[in-house]
Amino acid sequence: MFESLSDKLSGIFDKLTRRGALSEADVAEALREVRRALLDADVALDVARAFSEKAQERAVGANIVKSISPGQMVIKIVNDVLVETLGETAEPISLDANPPVAIMMVGLQGAGKTTTTAKIAKRLKEREKKRVLMASLDVKRPAAQEQLAVLGRQVGVDTLPIMGGQTPVQIARRAMESARKEGYDVVLLDTAGRTHIDEPLMQEMVDIKSYASPHEILLVADALTGQDAVNLAKNFDQRVGVTGIVLTRMDGDGRGGAALSMRFVTGKPIKLIATGEKMDALDEFSPKRIADRILGMGDIVALVEKA
Amino acid sequence: FRSSQALRKGLAELFTKKKLDALTLEELEDVLIRADLGVGAASRIADAVGKLRVEKGIEPDEVRKILAAEVERVLEPVARPLEIDESKRPFVVLVVGVNGSGKTTTIAKLTAKWRGEGKSVILAAGDTFRAAAVEQLKHWGAKLDAEVVSGKEGADAAGLAFDAIQRARAQEADLLLMDTAGRLQNRAELMAELEKIVRVMKKADPEAPHATLLVLDATVGQNALQQVEIFGKTAGVTGLAMTKLDGTARGGILVAIAEKYGLPIHFVGVGETAEDLEPFAARDFARAIAGLEDDEEPTVKGTDA
Numbered sequence: 001m002f003e004s005l006s007d008k009l010s011g012i013f014d015k016l017t018r019r020g021a022l023s024e025a026d027v028a029e030a031l032r033e034v035r036r037a038l039l040d041a042d043v044a045l046d047v048a049r050a051f052s053e054k055a056q057e058r059a060v061g062a063n064i065v066k067s068i069s070p071g072q073m074v075i076k077i078v079n080d081v082l083v084e085t086l087g088e089t090a091e092p093i094s095l096d097a098n099p100p101v102a103i104m105m106v107g108l109q110g111a112g113k114t115t116t117t118a119k120i121a122k123r124l125k126e127r128e129k130k131r132v133l134m135a136s137l138d139v140k141r142p143a144a145q146e147q148l149a150v151l152g153r154q155v156g157v158d159t160l161p162i163m164g165g166q167t168p169v170q171i172a173r174r175a176m177e178s179a180r181k182e183g184y185d186v187v188l189l190d191t192a193g194r195t196h197i198d199e200p201l202m203q204e205m206v207d208i209k210s211y212a213s214p215h216e217i218l219l220v221a222d223a224l225t226g227q228d229a230v231n232l233a234k235n236f237d238q239r240v241g242v243t244g245i246v247l248t249r250m251d252g253d254g255r256g257g258a259a260l261s262m263r264f265v266t267g268k269p270i271k272l273i274a275t276g277e278k279m280d281a282l283d284e285f286s287p288k289r290i291a292d293r294i295l296g297m298g299d300i301v302a303l304v305e306k307a
Numbered sequence: 308f309r310s311s312q313a314l315r316k317g318l319a320e321l322f323t324k325k326k327l328d329a330l331t332l333e334e335l336e337d338v339l340i341r342a343d344l345g346v347g348a349a350s351r352i353a354d355a356v357g358k359l360r361v362e363k364g365i366e367p368d369e370v371r372k373i374l375a376a377e378v379e380r381v382l383e384p385v386a387r388p389l390e391i392d393e394s395k396r397p398f399v400v401l402v403v404g405v406n407g408s409g410k411t412t413t414i415a416k417l418t419a420k421w422r423g424e425g426k427s428v429i430l431a432a433g434d435t436f437r438a439a440a441v442e443q444l445k446h447w448g449a450k451l452d453a454e455v456v457s458g459k460e461g462a463d464a465a466g467l468a469f470d471a472i473q474r475a476r477a478q479e480a481d482l483l484l485m486d487t488a489g490r491l492q493n494r495a496e497l498m499a500e501l502e503k504i505v506r507v508m509k510k511a512d513p514e515a516p517h518a519t520l521l522v523l524d525a526t527v528g529q530n531a532l533q534q535v536e537i538f539g540k541t542a543g544v545t546g547l548a549m550t551k552l553d554g555t556a557r558g559g560i561l562v563a564i565a566e567k568y569g570l571p572i573h574f575v576g577v578g579e580t581a582e583d584l585e586p587f588a589a590r591d592f593a594r595a596i597a598g599l600e601d602d603e604e605p606t607v608k609g610t611d612a
């Protein structure tokens with residue numbers, strides 16, 4: 001039923017008998033299939049186009065080694081460009097600032113901000129031996145603050161005591177003041193989910209930023225996101241200047257094209273990936289793994305690498 | 308005579324109408340792909356538009372209207388309300404979906420709607436897993452005047468389903484809405500748990516659940532097809548709701564889902580309050596996909612009839 005990209009590409013290249021350098025025409029036809037594979041993986045349309053142009057430049061004129069087929073060669077080239085674009089080296093969360101270092105989490109509703117906040121807190125506490133305080137600035141979603149408090153108890157990290165009637169900005173200020181007074185190293189600020197066209201809420205986010213001056217602003221986004229990934233990433237980044245992206249629900253069977261879309265339009269690094277609901281389901285970002293998922297061609301890439 | 312007139316008209320149309328050019332069709336396909344229809348559904352619809360003859364010199368907005376009409380044709384048959392059979396008391400609605408898609412909030416919206424119609428509603432807090440999930444539902448229950456049946460955190464959701472049906476029956480409630488924990492459809496053990504919820508429900512009432520609503524997030528792309536496939540198989544989904552259409556995502560995957568599964572689409576969510584629920588309207592949805600959401604009808608502002 002599902003014809004893989006490599007089947008399609010060998011179909012195209014089988015028609016060609018010549019060997020040697022890949023011609024522009026061969027590559028153009030192959031790249032059309034690559035573009036379609038990217039779209040099937042939820043890469044945003046404009047990103048898929050721009051990306052295939054980039055790959056095309058690299059592929060034209062490439063020399064074909066005897067032991068591999070032109071189709072395999074193109075896949076390997078596309079994969080390499082994909083890995084490069086996604087950002088070859090992992091960039092960890094930076095705590096390189098005067099304590100208390102504020103980290104702010106932003107994103108659409110239900111993306112996984114609160115869960116990820118607790119996971120990061122756990123990690124910083126256990127791996128970096130930091131004293132961490134978490135605060136929920138979500139006065140909107142029912143039981144959002146309780147949710148963070150429960151998670152805080154689960155991972156053994158303090159949460160700012162809940163006080164009714166405060167605005168998110170007031171809570172942010174209270175969090176920073178307690179952290180200073182009580183000697184916390186890191187303050188994680190979980191915010192309410194917001195759609196990026198909700199102007200009052202976007203402005204609120206900007207206000208929180210200007211009070212707390214976070215050292216990191218992490219955009220938390222669902223790995224299953226479709227074409228909207230470019231819009232949301234661009235908008236959040238333009239408004240607050242995101243410093244990194246966390247992709248959640250990587251434990252799903254989505255192809256994860258949103259990773260490429262968001263990285264492409266913002267240029268901001270994907271810092272972490274979340275792979276489940278449990279508190280230790282948080283991994284370093286690996287461009288190779290995501291490239292494999294988007295193209296679904298890990299075997300062929302490995303084969304070419306050996307040739 | 309009549310037929311020759313028809314023929315003459317046909318010939319005349321041949322000279323004033325043409326097919327859209329390839330470039331325009333490609334642009335239309337792009338509009339659809341950007342709305343998350345996926346390449347397959349997008350090209351099928353663009354092809355259908357390509358077969359039509361249009362006036363020479365047609366305006367771009369008119370082209371979009373034709374596009375919207377084609378999308379509407381696919382969606383029209385699945386735009387169906389969720390009908391409650393009043394002979395079933397309680398009428399049990401099971402709500403399922405992946406994490407964070409909007410299940411609990413949609414339950415709140417449905418509660419507001421049905422309470423508003425004078426029905427009595429009981430809620431079952433079947434998400435015994437996520438932190439403060441029960442509190443979230445209880446907040447809505449208190450606000451909307453619906454009793455919430457809940458167990459301890461970590462309790463068995465299937466057992467709770469059974470108890471909730473008994474409770475709703477004892478209370479002679481019209482409706483029982485069961486919330487469940489979010490789960491990704493590729494997690495076999497979690498899907499097995501969902502299967503168990505359905506199985507145990509049937510022990511309390513062989514016909515329950517009377518409706519199983521799958522809640523899809525409009526922001527999600529092609530994976531939604533997979534969600535419909537697997538949740539459909541496991542939980543016997545009878546209809547869909549799509550949330551978060553107040554953002555910029557268009558939710559066009561519903562077109563591909565309609566083509567492939569033909570499942571009824573009941574509701575759309577357009578915000579976070581209990582009032583932000585609308586019936587699914589094929590025409591409005593199709594127009595939004597085609598980028599026509601604004602200035603719907605010719606404006607008649609200031610000309611009260």
Ligand SMILES: Nc1nc2c(ncn2[C@@H]2O[C@H](COP(=O)(O)OP(=O)(O)OP(=O)(O)O)[C@@H](O)[C@H]2O)c(=O)[nH]1
Nearest residue numbers: 109110111112113114115193249274275276406407
């Ligand atoms: N499978 C899976 N579920 C996740 C992951 N991250 C979060 N979740 C689940 O997704 C749902 C939403 O997570 P939250 O952390 O509440 O999301 P949020 O962004 O804080 O939501 P709002 O505050 O309502 O905007 C919950 O059911 C989480 O358990 C992940 O990586 N994988």
Ligand SMILES: Nc1nc2c(ncn2[C@@H]2O[C@H](COP(=O)(O)OP(=O)(O)OP(=O)(O)O)[C@@H](O)[C@H]2O)c(=O)[nH]1
Nearest residue numbers: 109110406407408409410411412489551576577578
């Ligand atoms: N903008 C918008 N937000 C929504 C809509 N429906 C739900 N939400 C928000 O999305 C987030 C997740 O909603 P929930 O109802 O908790 O989702 P859920 O599916 O029950 O999540 P889990 O139980 O964690 O799997 C919350 O912040 C809701 O307020 C909608 O139609 N529009």
Ligand SMILES: [Mg+2]
Nearest residue numbers: 113114138144
């Ligand atoms: Mg939250």
Ligand SMILES: [Mg+2]
Nearest residue numbers: 410411434440
């Ligand atoms: Mg829920």
